[in-house]
Amino acid sequence: MYVQRCIECGREYDPREIAYTCECGGLLEIVYELDMVDTSFVSSGEPLSVWKYSSLLPVEITPVSLKEGGTPLYECEKIGQELGVELYVKHEGMNPTGSFKDRGMTVGVTKAIELGMKVVACASTGNTAASLSIYGAKAGIPAVVLLPHEKVALGKVAQALMHGARVLSVRGNFDDTLALVRELCTSEGFYLLNSINPYRLEGQKTIAYEIADEMGWESPDRIVLPVGNAGNISAIYKGFVELKKLGIIDNVPMMTGIQSEGACPVVDAFERGDEDILPVKEPETVATAIRIGNPVNAKKALNAIRESKGFAERVSDAEILKAQRELAMAEGIGVEPASAASVAGLKKLRELGVIERGERVVCITTGHLLKDPETVLKNAPSPIEVDATIEAVRKVVF
Numbered sequence: 473m474y475v476q477r478c479i480e481c482g483r484e485y486d487p488r489e490i491a492y493t494c495e496c497g498g499l500l501e502i503v504y505e506l507d508m509v510d511t512s513f514v515s516s517g518e519p520l521s522v523w524k525y526s527s528l529l530p531v532e533i534t535p536v537s538l539k540e541g542g543t544p545l546y547e548c549e550k551i552g553q554e555l556g557v558e559l560y561v562k563h564e565g566m567n568p569t570g571s572f573k574d575r576g577m578t579v580g581v582t583k584a585i586e587l588g589m590k591v592v593a594c595a596s597t598g599n600t601a602a603s604l605s606i607y608g609a610k611a612g613i614p615a616v617v618l619l620p621h622e623k624v625a626l627g628k629v630a631q632a633l634m635h636g637a638r639v640l641s642v643r644g645n646f647d648d649t650l651a652l653v654r655e656l657c658t659s660e661g662f663y664l665l666n667s668i669n670p671y672r673l674e675g676q677k678t679i680a681y682e683i684a685d686e687m688g689w690e691s692p693d694r695i696v697l698p699v700g701n702a703g704n705i706s707a708i709y710k711g712f713v714e715l716k717k718l719g720i721i722d723n724v725p726m727m728t729g730i731q732s733e734g735a736c737p738v739v740d741a742f743e744r745g746d747e748d749i750l751p752v753k754e755p756e757t758v759a760t761a762i763r764i765g766n767p768v769n770a771k772k773a774l775n776a777i778r779e780s781k782g783f784a785e786r787v788s789d790a791e792i793l794k795a796q797r798e799l800a801m802a803e804g805i806g807v808e809p810a811s812a813a814s815v816a817g818l819k820k821l822r823e824l825g826v827i828e829r830g831e832r833v834v835c836i837t838t839g840h841l842l843k844d845p846e847t848v849l850k851n852a853p854s855p856i857e858v859d860a861t862i863e864a865v866r867k868v869v870f
């Protein structure tokens with residue numbers, strides 16, 4: 473069994489209570505009686521998926537699932553060799569909607585149904601909205617998504633619209649939009665499915681389970697991933713910690729969070745040695761999925777980074793776009809800009825000597841290239857227009 477527990481004061485809440493945060497203001501997390509957990513997934517040989525690990529997921533009913541998780545872990549020999557590390561990329565862009573948000577939403581929407589909620593809602597830089605929309609459709613529960621009216625990548629808006637969510641375009645940035653949806657959920661009794669909801673993070677922790685599983689229940693030395701609202705780094709850390717407590721793995725990887733220079737409050741706090749962030753008022757970056765100035769899960773993320781002896785670093789938009797192109801050209805992995813922040817950060821931290829030669833590193837690429845075609849078209853060469861003759865074509869090929 474499990475409870476919701478405050479990470480600050482330890483107060484416990486019934487798993488059916490819709491609280492999101494503690495009365496003291498602290499974030500909640502789901503805590504299990506680990507000695508009661510069935511760990512037969514360790515040797516079941518079942519294919520990877522979120523629900524393979526259902527004994528460690530807080531759900532009592534048949535899941536609302538579109539077969540999420542089971543994403544590929546690619547060995548990246550070219551970039552790895554160049555950087556002097558053993559590099560793997562866990563490509564979360566291969567989920568049903570093309571981002572890791574599906575892992576959280578399959579659990580979160582299932583929980584909404586279990587709790588008898590009538591409407592689900594979220595604020596989103598795009599991917600959370602796309603994901604909530606498909607599970608809302610599958611479950612037959614209305615979904616309301618609030619997007620900041622600028623800077624949402626095209627593919628994400630298209631997904632939210634096509635799958636039938638009520639899509640609102642809010643005149644404000646993501647942080648304003650999140651504050652608004654929290655108020656809306658309180659006043660209307662909608663179920664909030666942003667990453668402040670601890671059930672959503674439970675789904676996302678399966679990234680850790682899948683990595684350890686695929687590596688034969690060994691941990692890599694380090695996980696590197698982009699940090700926006702800071703839920704995913706917290707979730708993946710929690711996943712590894714649970715496996716260690718269960719005696720399934722020996723160590724927890726160094727959790728390494730990367731933010732964009734224009735939106736890096738977690739990195740700033742890490743460098744100051746503070747437990748709290750100072751919000752960034754006007755966050756700006758090409759990596760719209762992490763264009764967040766006031767990450768709600770910052771406290772959990774800073775814990776994860778410190779306790780795992782990890783690190784936090786910022787990268788520029790130019791470094792992000794360069795890493796995106798390198799992943800695409802050298803490894804055949806197409807990711808959206810935010811995802812490439814992981815590899816850009818790895819590169820920078822190798823140069824700074826924070827990441828050591830020979831480390832076994834897993835970068836999480838959080839979203840698919842097709843999410844944001846506009847950024848590609850802005851930065852890539854145009855197609856070469858030719859007449860429909862063989863002479864014209866031969867002139868411009870190699």
Ligand SMILES: *Cc1c(COP(=O)(O)O)cnc(C)c1O
Pocket residue numbers: 571572573599600667698699700701702703704705761762808810811838839840
């Ligand atoms: C949501 C998202 C992130 C940021 O994850 P957080 O949990 O908010 O830190 C990074 N990349 C992509 C593609 C995302 O969709």
Ligand SMILES: [Zn+2]
Pocket residue numbers: 478479480481482483494495496497498
């Ligand atoms: Zn509390």
